[in-house]
Amino acid sequence: MNAATLWDIHGGIHPPERKTLSNRTPIQHPPLPRQLIVPLSQHLGGAAEPCVGVGDRVLKGQKIAEATGYVSAPVHAPTSGIVSFIGPQPYPHVSGMLADAIVIESDGEDAWAPLRPIADFRLLQADDLLERIREAGIAGLGGAGFPTAVKLSGAPAQPIRTLIINGAECEPYITADDLLMREKAQALVIGIDILAHLIRPEQVLIGIEDNKPEAVAAVREALGERTYGLRVMPTKYPSGGEKQLIQILTGAEVPSGGLPADIGVLCQNVGTCVAIHDAVLLGRPLISRITTLTGEALARPMNVEALIGTPVADLLTLAGLDHHKLNRLIMGGPMMGFTLPSLEVPLVKTTNCLLAATLAELPPPPAALPCIRCGECAEACPASLLPQQLHFFALGQEHDQLKAYNLFDCIECGACAYVCPSSIPLVQYYRAAKGQIRALEQKQQKAEHSRQRFEWRQERLRRAEEQKEADRKARAERAARAKAAQAETRSVPSQDDPAPQVQKAGLTEQQKKLKIEASMAQVALKKAEKQLTAHATADLEQQVATLREVAAKAQAALEQATAAEIPPAPAQPGDDAQKKAKIEAAMLRAQVRKLEKLDSRDASQDAEFARLQAQLTAVEATLAEAAPAAGKPAATPGTEALKKAKIELAMKRAELKKAEKAGADEAQLADLRAALSAAEQALHDAEDSCGKPVPERIRTEKRPVDEQTRALKTELAFARADLRKLERDAESEAQAIDSARARLEEAERKLQEHTHS
Structure with a gap:
């Protein structure tokens, strides 16, 4: 198993290991802290959202903050107690800025919330396994802190062929993974089993440096008959980097700007595997981790399994911190760690080491001197970059050149700065340049987005103008056709006229x-x-x-x-009055029909309807009186009485409807109904006495609008209004307008189908 081929990486260095300070004692369990500060963001991605409030009592392992997105992870209570504060608190970051956190006052009981352990993970489906890992809030414990469930559920371009378990722990001073592999080798192997069951790789490789013989022996024993490949690698920094470890174990190189998944490889840290074991089999969320406490300012360097949120000061006190000796407190190792601004910050999921260094142990670097182009940095770079060229490009802010020389392939391991004889802080230059490039790219993305929105707006305006022009042309064509038809109608004399009409001359x-x-x-x-x-x-x-x-x-x-020029046509007596009466009758009929088409009328509209009907009846009577002048029979006294009866009936009916809608009392309504019955009887009597034949009456029942039709008409109106609003707004996006137009077409289609059904 150990005789398998190993490859070497370019560059690398061999700094003093200093691991014996903390790897000679077993993992310790510190006392329960009085107060725990649990940050809401302990991973890459979106910060979690609190789901508890101040004053709530929480249990150990209870979820206290929900994940806010796909790349996010929930947060759980490390112990039982009372939530005393939610808001900005000290956070382990080089800037010293505060971050939102949940503060829990421990009740000393350390009481667990109900858990969901299982006996055999093989009984669970892949989705159930992923959900348990996601709900446990597990993030990569090797330092990056990427949510593990996201890394496992991603959709790579090709299936994962190789699963690599990272136990290298190459950085000086840090021994957390070493002690974890020694004492929790069985849980580690079962965690690897769960990952292998979940992603089905062709091979599993475990990489451990040869400066950890006890860990190698413990893992080999726990593997038993499993076919996983245990690879013991020569000690070199930074062999524990993800891309470097892949190259050492497989000989394959991750392409520039690519991910391990692009070549069918997935890497996981040994601490992450143990956390997966606890989450799946025991049902426990990630609420603690093993952390190295080391440095010459500590009297008792050790490794502790500490609760997330434990103040750093409590852990350093446990390890016997001498404040007089302490010069720098580093979270992480001396190569890639950062100096903490305060001892009040809490332990988080990515805290693998607290290095309390003295001045003699980690002296400040000397003043930087000009680059002598010795090439030592290029020889040490594990990513095969040209650090000195990147340095010059960073000084000149030549961002295109920095990207061309693959600045973002730099893993910021610090090997170049470690070997630089001029003591140039190369990594700091690279970090600053990366930040500047990211800021510029964000600005360019915003500018591109603004440009696209402007072009979409111009396109919308162009389409709207074209539509207006098309509508104008269509209206002009309709008007021309109507005018031509009207002229043709006027040019043809009516067959009913006794004499041909005189055409109007030009x-x-x-x-x-x-x-x-x-x-x-x-x-x-x-x-x-x-x-x-x-x-x-x-x-x-x-x-x-x-x-x-x-x-x-x-x-x-x-x-x-x-x-x-135009001699007047011979006029007949009464022609002007008759024409005026006809025009008035036509206008009254149009108004009456307009009111008849209303689905419902109020009292004022009913009164107006009755008034218009009465006027129409009167005008029609005037036209009837003028009929003898045109050769029609004169109206008889019975005809006049019939017209008056009709007018009276219409007025009585309108009065009754108005009173009913106004909520009149029953006595008044009874009088109006009696008057209406009398008007109806008077109309019947007038019809009998006038001598005219009784007209054939056809009753047409107006069907009310059903609820479905009303709802469809309402949706159509709202869809049309929303579309017009979007079209008027210059900031509207084309996709929103297209969606509103599709909604309008769908509403029109549904109404038409319902109307014809």
Whole structure:
């Protein structure tokens, strides 16, 4: 198993290991803290959202914050107690900035919430296993903190062929994974079994450096008959980097800018595997981790299994911190860790080491000198980069060159700065350059988004203008067709007329000239009248009077010329009155029909309806009286009585409806109903006495609008209104407009189908 081929990586260094400070004693369990500070963001991705409130009592392992998105992880209570505060608290970050956290005052009972252990993980489906890992809040414990469930459920371009378990722990001082493999080898192997059952790889490789013989022996014994490949690697920094470990164990290299999944490889830390074992088989969420407490400022360096949220000061006190010796407190190792601004920060899921260093142990670096181009940094770089070129490009802010020289392939291991004879802080330059490039890319993305929105807006406006032009042309064509049809109708004389109609002759040149002069005079008069209304002066009054005379003379000249050219048609007595009556009757009929089409009318509309019907009846009576002049029989006294009875009946019916809608008392309604019955009887009597044949009456029942039709019409109105609102808004996106247009078309289709069904 150990004789398998291993590959070497480019570069790498061998700094003093200093691991014997903390790997000679078993894992310790510190006392329960009085207060725990649990940050809501302990992983890459979105911060969790609290699901408890101040004053709530929580149990150990209870979820206290929900994941807010796909790349996020929930947070659980490390112990039982009372939530005393939710808000900004000290956070382990080099900036010293505060971060939102949940503060729990421990009750000392350490009482567990109900758990869901299982005996055999093989009985669970893949989705159930992933859900248990996700709900346990597990994030990578090797340092990056990427949510494990997301890493396991991603959709790579090809299936995972190789599962690699990272037990290298190459950075100096840190021994947390070493002690974990020694004491929890069985849980580690079962955690690997769960991962292998979940992703079905072709091979499983476990990489451990040869400076951990006890861990190698414990893992080998726990593997038993399993076919997993245990690879013992030569000690070199940074062999524990993900891409470097893949190259050492498989010989394959992750392409620049790519991920291990792109070549069919998945890496997991040994601590993450143990956390998966606890989550799946025991039902326990991630609420603690093994952390190395080391450094010459500590009297008792050790490894502890500490609760998440434990103040760093409590752990350092347990390890015998000498504040007089302490020069720097580093979270992580001396190569990739960062200096903590305070001892009040809490332990988080990614805290694998607390290094309390003295001044002699980690002296400050000397002042940086100019680069001498010795090439030592390029020899040490495990990513085969050119650190000195990247340094010069970073100084000149040549971002295109930095990207061309693969700046983002830098893992910030610090090997280049470690070997630099000029003591240049190369990693700091690279981090700053990465931040600048990311900021510029964000600005460019925003600018590109703004450009796209502008182009979409211009396209919307263009389409709207084209639609307006098409509508205008369609209206013009309809008007032209209607005008042509009207002219054709007028040119054909009616067969009912006793004499052919005289066609209106076209205007002569003289008439056109006079008509233009009359129109211009009217326009000038109206303009002067508006000015006079705004500013009354004597000059304007004189001007208006003059223009009024000019307009009157121009109109008179036009009428005189028109009368001279076109002789008046022989008029019959009463023609003008009859024409006016017909026009009035047509207008009244249109108004009555408009009110009849309403689904429901209020009292005022009913009164208006009755009034219009009465006027219409009266006008029709006037037309009937004028009928003898056109050769029609004259109206008889019985006919007059019949018309009056109809008018009276319509008025009584309207009065009754108005009273019913107004909520009149029963006595008043009874009187109105009696009056209505009397009007109906009077109408019957008039019909009998007039001598006219009884007309055939056809009752048409107006069906009310059903609820489905009303709902469909309402949806159609809302869809049309939403579309118009989006089209008027210049900031609307094209996708939203297309969706609103599709909604309108669907509403029209449903209404049409329901109407014809």
